Amino acid sequence: MIAYISRRIAAMFVILFGSSFLIYNAAAYAGDPTEGLRSSTNPQVHQKLIALIRELHLNVPPPARYFIWLKGIGKVFTGHIDLGLTRDHSPVSTAISNAIPITIRLILLSFILAVIFGLGIGIVSALRQYSRFDYAMTFFAFLMYSLPIFWVAVLLKEYLAISFNNFLLNGKIAPLWILSASAVSGFFWAAVISGSRKRVFSIFGFATAATALFLTYLSLSKWFTHPGLGPIMMFILGLGFAVAVTYLSTGIGNKAALRSSVTVVVIGLVLYFPVEYFLKRYANLLTILIMALITVAIATGVPYYFTKIDRRPVIRTSIITSIFVGILFIIDKLMKTWVPYINTDAIHQRPIPTISEANSLLPSGNFWFSSLDTVVHLVLPTIALILITMAGYVRYSRGTMLEVMNQDYIRTARAKGLSERTVIMRHAFRNTLIPITTILVVDFASIMSGAIITENVFAWHGMGTLFNQAVHNQDLNLLMGVFLFTASLVILANLAADLLYSALDPRIRVVGKK
Amino acid sequence: MASLFKRRSKLVEVDPESDIFNKETEGLSQGQIVMKRFFRHRGALISMVVLFTLIVFVFSALGFKVFGVGYGGWWKYKITDLPTLRTEGCSIELPGCPTLSLIPGKHFGLGDHPFGQDDLGRDYFSLVMRGAERSIEVMVVIGLVAGFLGIVVGAIAGFYRGTRDAALMRLVDFIITIPVIVLGSVLGYHFGSKGVLFLALFLGLVTWGGLSRLVRGDFLTLREREFVDAARVAGASNRRIIFKHILPNAIGVIIVNVTLLMSGAILLEAALSYLGFGVVPPDVSLGLLISQYQDSFTTRPWLFWYPGLIIIIVALSVNFIGDGLRDAFDPRQRRRISRKDRAAERQTAVKK
Numbered sequence: 001m002i003a004y005i006s007r008r009i010a011a012m013f014v015i016l017f018g019s020s021f022l023i024y025n026a027a028a029y030a031g032d033p034t035e036g037l038r039s040s041t042n043p044q045v046h047q048k049l050i051a052l053i054r055e056l057h058l059n060v061p062p063p064a065r066y067f068i069w070l071k072g073i074g075k076v077f078t079g080h081i082d083l084g085l086t087r088d089h090s091p092v093s094t095a096i097s098n099a100i101p102i103t104i105r106l107i108l109l110s111f112i113l114a115v116i117f118g119l120g121i122g123i124v125s126a127l128r129q130y131s132r133f134d135y136a137m138t139f140f141a142f143l144m145y146s147l148p149i150f151w152v153a154v155l156l157k158e159y160l161a162i163s164f165n166n167f168l169l170n171g172k173i174a175p176l177w178i179l180s181a182s183a184v185s186g187f188f189w190a191a192v193i194s195g196s197r198k199r200v201f202s203i204f205g206f207a208t209a210a211t212a213l214f215l216t217y218l219s220l221s222k223w224f225t226h227p228g229l230g231p232i233m234m235f236i237l238g239l240g241f242a243v244a245v246t247y248l249s250t251g252i253g254n255k256a257a258l259r260s261s262v263t264v265v266v267i268g269l270v271l272y273f274p275v276e277y278f279l280k281r282y283a284n285l286l287t288i289l290i291m292a293l294i295t296v297a298i299a300t301g302v303p304y305y306f307t308k309i310d311r312r313p314v315i316r317t318s319i320i321t322s323i324f325v326g327i328l329f330i331i332d333k334l335m336k337t338w339v340p341y342i343n344t345d346a347i348h349q350r351p352i353p354t355i356s357e358a359n360s361l362l363p364s365g366n367f368w369f370s371s372l373d374t375v376v377h378l379v380l381p382t383i384a385l386i387l388i389t390m391a392g393y394v395r396y397s398r399g400t401m402l403e404v405m406n407q408d409y410i411r412t413a414r415a416k417g418l419s420e421r422t423v424i425m426r427h428a429f430r431n432t433l434i435p436i437t438t439i440l441v442v443d444f445a446s447i448m449s450g451a452i453i454t455e456n457v458f459a460w461h462g463m464g465t466l467f468n469q470a471v472h473n474q475d476l477n478l479l480m481g482v483f484l485f486t487a488s489l490v491i492l493a494n495l496a497a498d499l500l501y502s503a504l505d506p507r508i509r510v511v512g513k514k
Numbered sequence: 515m516a517s518l519f520k521r522r523s524k525l526v527e528v529d530p531e532s533d534i535f536n537k538e539t540e541g542l543s544q545g546q547i548v549m550k551r552f553f554r555h556r557g558a559l560i561s562m563v564v565l566f567t568l569i570v571f572v573f574s575a576l577g578f579k580v581f582g583v584g585y586g587g588w589w590k591y592k593i594t595d596l597p598t599l600r601t602e603g604c605s606i607e608l609p610g611c612p613t614l615s616l617i618p619g620k621h622f623g624l625g626d627h628p629f630g631q632d633d634l635g636r637d638y639f640s641l642v643m644r645g646a647e648r649s650i651e652v653m654v655v656i657g658l659v660a661g662f663l664g665i666v667v668g669a670i671a672g673f674y675r676g677t678r679d680a681a682l683m684r685l686v687d688f689i690i691t692i693p694v695i696v697l698g699s700v701l702g703y704h705f706g707s708k709g710v711l712f713l714a715l716f717l718g719l720v721t722w723g724g725l726s727r728l729v730r731g732d733f734l735t736l737r738e739r740e741f742v743d744a745a746r747v748a749g750a751s752n753r754r755i756i757f758k759h760i761l762p763n764a765i766g767v768i769i770v771n772v773t774l775l776m777s778g779a780i781l782l783e784a785a786l787s788y789l790g791f792g793v794v795p796p797d798v799s800l801g802l803l804i805s806q807y808q809d810s811f812t813t814r815p816w817l818f819w820y821p822g823l824i825i826i827i828v829a830l831s832v833n834f835i836g837d838g839l840r841d842a843f844d845p846r847q848r849r850r851i852s853r854k855d856r857a858a859e860r861q862t863a864v865k866k
Contacts, residue, residue, distance in 0.1 A: 019688045027700050139557070142837070146829030148781055148801070150788045151822035154808050452695055453785050467696065471703050471791065479700070487691045 005495070012491045016484070021066055023483055024476070028062035033087070033474040056476070069480060083484070084477035092481035095466055100485075102357055103462030106455065107447050109378060110385035115440060117386065118393025123432065124192060125394070126401035127424070133191035137394060144391035153384050153457040161352040161380055168342075169349065171225035173215055182212035227335040231272045234328050238265035242321045249317040251421055256307035257314045261321040263306075264299050268325040279333050283367045288330075295322045334375060337368040344369075351376050355459035381458045389447065396439065400432045407431075434504045438497040445493035448486065544762075551842035558838020561831035568827060569650060575643040591637035593644050593798060597627075599635045612638075612816045630816040632807065638817060645800040646824050648793060649780050652714040653828070656779035659718025661772040664725030669764075671726070672733025673756055683730070689723040698782060702791040710793055717782060725771050732764040766843030773836035777829045784825055800825050 033056055034049060042048065052058070057065050072082035083092035125134040167173075186208030190200045218224065229237070242261035243252070250257040268275075275291070299322035303314040342351045346361035353359065359373050404410065405428055413423045448463070455464035463482055470479035542550070553559055577587025591597060604611035612630035629638040667686070671679040689697075701716040736742065737760060745759050784801030786792035793799035800821040807817035 015684070015687050015691055018684075019692050022688060023692060023697065023700060026697070030700065030703070138837075142830055142833045143826070145833055146777065146781070146826050148784050148788070148804070148822060148825050150785065150801075150808075151804055151818075151825070154804075154811055154818060158811055446693060452699075453789065456789060467699070468789065471699050483692070483696060486693055486696065490691050490693065 005499070008495050008498075012488070012495070015491060016487060017070075019487055020070075020480065020484060021063075024066045024069065024480060025062050027471075027474075027476055027479055028065065033476070034058065035474070069477070073484070083481040086478045087473050087475045092477050095478065096463070096481050096485055099461065099463045099466050102460055103448060103451055103455070103464065105357070105374070106378070106381055106460055106462055107385065107444075107451055110382040110389070111444060111447060113382065114386045114389040115393060118390040119397045119436065121390075122394040122397030123401050123429065126398045126405065128192075129402060131191070134398075136191065137398075141391040141394040144387050145395075147388060149384055149388050149453050150457050152387060153380070153454070156380050156384055157354040160383070161354045164352050165350040168224060168351065171219070171222055173219040173224075178212055178215045178219070181215060182208045185211040225339075227338050229328065229332040229335060231269055234272070234325075234332060235265065235269050237328060238268060238321075238325050241265075241324045245320050245324070246317050247421075248425060249320065250313045251419070254314070254317075256303065257317040259306045260299075260303045260314055260318040263302050264318045264322045265325055267298060267302070268295075268322070268329070275329060276333070279329070283333075292323075292326055295326050298322065333368060334372050337372045341369055341372050352379055353377055354380065357460045357462075381454055381460065384457075385447075385451075385454055389443075392443075393436075397432060397436055400435055401428065404428045404431045434501070437504060438501045441497040441500060442490070442493045445486075445489045448489055548766075548842045552838050555838035555841055557834045558841075561834035561838075564827065565831040565835065568646075568824075568831075572643050572646045572650065576640060576647070578647075589640055589643065591640045593636070593640045595637060595640070596635050597631070597637060599631055608814060611814075629820045630814065632814070632817055633810070638820065641798050641803060642800070642820050642824060644798045645803050645821055646828070648710050648797065648799045649783060649801075649825065649828065652710060652717070652783040652799075653776050653780045653832075655711060655714035656718045656721060656782075657772055657776040659715055660722040660725060660775055660779075661768070663718070664722035664771075664775075665729055665768055667722070668726035668729025668731075669733055669756060669761070672730035673737055673752070673760065675734070679730070682726075686723045686726055689720060690727075692720070694721055694782065695785065698786050699789065699791040702786045710797060710799070713792060714783070717779065717786075721775060721779065721782070725768075725775060728767055728771055729764060732767050733760060736760045736763050766839075770836055770840045770843060773832060773839060777832040777836065780825060780829050780832070 034052060038045075038049070057068055060068065069084065072084055075082050081093065083096070086092055086095060121137055125131075125137045128134050186204040189207040190204040193199075193203050195203075239262065242265050243258070246252060246254065246258045246261050252258060278287075278291075296319055299318040300315055302318050303311050307314055338351075341347060342349055344362065346359050346363075353376060357374075357377050358370075359377070362369060362373055364370065409431075410423060410427055413427045414420075418427075451462065452464035452467055454460070455462050456468060459465075463486070466478060467482045469475065470482060574585075575587055575589045576592070577585045612628060627637050627639060629642055631638055632641075667682050671682040697720045698717055701720070702713055737755075742755060742759055745755050750758070783792055783799065784804070787799045787801030788805040790805070793802050795802070803821040804818065807814070811818045
C-alpha cells in the first residue's frame with residue numbers, strides 16, 4: 001500500500017512538472033508583461049522597462065525562465081516554498097493563503113447542500129422511474145445543467161436579494177404568493193409520495209392546505225421581520241426529525257432507536273435555556289466545536305440505557321438526531337441576532353447583499369453578528385452554486401441507483417423477505433454511495449478551481465479572483481501559484497478517490513496481488 | 515412516507531424473451547433500432563426540431579459568405595448599423611424597447627426591433643443573432659476538434675495498449691489536471707482576438723481528455739471480444755479491425771459523449787467571454803453580450819434576457835439530444851412497458 005501511494009505521489013510530481021511547464025510557456029509566450037509600460041508616456045519609461053526586464057528575467061526565453069521559477073518551488077523540500085512575488089511586489093504565497101479560506105467558505109456549504117439534495121432527488125426519482133416526478137426532475141436537471149451561472153447570478157441578485165429586501169420592509173406575503181407556493185408544495189409532495197389516484201389527491205390537498213396555513217401564520221405573526229424558533233417550535237421540529245431519521249436509519253419498528261433519538265431531542269430541549277445563555281456569552285468557533293463534541297458524546301451515551309444488543313444502528317440514529325438538534329440551536333441563535341443585525345447602520349434594513357464576502361462596515365467583535373453576516377453573504381452564491389452543481393448529482397445518483405436496483409443481491413434481499421425499506425436503505429443506498437463518494441472527492445477539488453466565475457460575479461476575493469487578476473495583469477508568478485495549488489488539489493483528490501474506492505468496495509484492489 | 519419505498523416499477527419482472535421485446539428488435543438493423551428508440555424519446559425529438567429550427571433561423575438572419583458565395587440574410591439591420599432609438603410605444607425614459615409580440619393582434623410578429631435596442635440604438639436582434647452564430651460555431655468546432663482528438667487518442671491507446679497507451683494516457687493526465695477554465699482562460703485571453711474559430715480550435719485542444727479516456731476504456735474491452743479474435747484469425751489488418759469491427763461498436767459512447775462535450779462547450783465559451791477571456795469586441799458572442807449589459811438589467815431588462823435564453827435553449831436541446839442518444843444506444847435499456855403494450859400483448863395471447 002505504501003509503495004503504491006509513494007509511486008502515485010512520485011507520478012504526481014512528474015505530472016505537475018509537465019503541466020506546469022506547459023501552462024507556464026503557454027502563458028509566457030502569449031502575454032507580454034511590458035505591454036502596459038511600452039505604451040506609457042512616462043519619460044523614465046526606458047529605465048523602468050529595464051528594471052522590469054531584470055526583475056522578471058524577461059531576457060531569458062520562457063522554457064529556461066520556467067526553471068528559474070522552478071528553483072523557488074524546489075525549496076519545498078527544505079521547507080520554504082518560494083512562489084515568487086506578484087506584480088505589486090507582495091509574496092504570492094501570502095496572497096494565496098489569504099484567498100483559500102474565502103474560497104472554501106464559498107463552496108463548502110453549497111457543496112454539502114448540493115450533495116444532499118442531489119442524492120435525495122436522484123434516488124427518489126430512481127425509485128419512481130418513469131413517473132411524473134422522475135420526468136419533472138430529469139427536465140429540471142437538464143435545465144440546471146444548461147444554465148450559465150453568471151446569468152442566473154444576475155437574476156438571483158435582482159429577484160432574490162433586491163425583491164426580498166423590499167419584501168422584508170413589511171414582511172407580509174401577498175395572498176397570490178401563498179396560493180402558488182402552496183400549490184407547488186402540494187404538487188411536489190403528491191409526486192414524491194404518490195400511490196393510487198385517491199391517495200395522490202388527498203396528499204395534494206393535505207400538503208397544499210398545510211403549506212397555506214403555515215405561510216399565512218408566518219405572514220400574520222410577522223415572523224419574517226422577527227424570525228426565531230423558540231423552544232416549542234424547536235421541540236416540534238426535533239421530534240419530527242427524530243422520527244424521520246429513525247425511520248430511514250433503522251426503521252420505526254426499532255423501539256430502542258426511536259426512544260433514544262426522542263430522548264436526545266428532549267435532553268436538548270431541557271438544556272435549552274442554559275445552552276442559550278452559554279451561546280450568548282461564550283460563543284466562538286472553539287466553544288461551539290466543544291459543545292458539538294459534548295452533544296455527540298451524549299447522543300452516543302443515551303442508547304446504552306435503552307438497549308443491550310445491536311447498539312450500533314441505534315447509536316448512529318441518535319447521533320444524526322443530535323447533530324440536527326445542534327444545528328437547530330445555531331439557527332435559533334442566528335435568528336435571534338437577526339433583528340439587531342438588520343437595524344445596524346451598516347445593514348440599514350437591507351440584509352441580503354448582492355456582492356462581496358463580508359460587510360466591512362459592521363462593528364467587529366460580536367461573534368453572532370459576524371456569523372450572521374457570513375450567512376447572509378453566502379445566500380446568493382450558495383443558491384447559484386447549488387443550482388449548477390446539483391444537476392450532475394441528480395443524474396448520476398439516479399443512474400447508479402437504477403443500476404444497483406437491478407443487481408442480483410437486491411433480488412436476493414427481496415427473496416429473503418426483507419422489508420422494502422431495508423432493501424433500499426441497507427442494500428441499495430449503501431452500494432449507490434460507493435461510486436458517488438469517489439466522484440464527490442474529485443468534484444470538490446474541481447469546484448474549488450472552478451469557482452472563478454462565481455467569485456467574479458459575486459465579487460468574492462478568493463482564488464478565482466486571484467486567477468482572474470493574474471491573467472489580466474500578465475502576472476506569471478501569481479498565475480503559476482494559483483495553478484500549482486489547484487492542480488495539486490485535483491491530483492491529490494484523484495489519488496484519494498482511488499484509495500477510497502478500494503477501501504469502500506472490497507472487489508476493487510488498487511495494489512496488485514502479492 | 516411509508517409508501518416512499520413501495521415498489522412501483524415492475525420493469526424487472528417482465529420476461530425479456532416475451533413477445534414485446536422480440537417484436538421490438540424483429541428484423542431491424544442496429545441503426546434502425548437506434549433510430550426507432552431515439553424517436554420515441556419525446557424530449558430528444560422536440561429538442562432536435564427546436565435546435566434545427568433555431569440554427570436555420572439564426573444563420574439565415576444575418577446572412578453568411580462561404581467561398582465567395584454570399585447570402586445577404588433576411589434581417590434589415592447589420593450589427594454595425596446605428597438606427598435611431600425607437601420611442602413610440604416605449605416609456606419616455608427608456609427608448610428602444612423590444613417590439614416582439616406573441617399576442618395575436620395589431621402588433622403581432624417581430625416588428626422593427628424584436629429584441630429592442632441598446633443605449634446607442636444598435637439593433638439588439640442582429641447582435642443576438644450574430645452572438646448565437648458565434649456560439650454555435652464555437653460549439654461545433656470544439657465538438658469536431660475535441661471529438662476527433664479524443665477518438666483518435668483513445669482508440670490508439672485502447673487498441674495498441676503497452677507503451678503507446680502509457681504515453682498517451684500520461685498526456686491525458688497532464689491535460690485533465692489543468693482545470694479547463696484555467697487553461698481556456700490563458701489561451702482565450704491571448705488568442706481570442708485572433709478570431710472565434712481560432713479560439714474554438716484552442717479550446718478544442720484542451721477539452722478532449724475525458725472523451726479519450728472513455729473511448730480507450732471501450733476499446734480495451736471490445737478488443738478482447740470474440741468477434742475481434744474471429745476477424746484477426748480471418749486475416750484482417752489492424753486498420754480494418756479498428757474501423758470495421760471496433761469503432762461501430764463504440765460509436766454509441768462516442769456520439770453521446772461528443773454531444774455532452776458540445777453542450778459543455780457552449781457554456782465554456784460563454785463563461786470565458788463573460789470573464790473577458792474569450793471573444794473580444796467588435797465581434798459579438800452571447801457571453802460577451804451578457805457581460806456587457808448585465809448592469810442595465812434594472813433599466814433595460816431585454817438586453818439581458820435574450821442572450822441568456824438563447825444559450826439555455828441551445829444547451830438544453832443539445833443535452834436532451836444527448837440523453838435521447840444515450841437511451842437509444844444503450845443495449846441494456848429496455849423500453850417502458852406501457853398500458854397499451856400490455857393490452858396488445860394480452861390480445862395476441864388470447865388469439866393464440
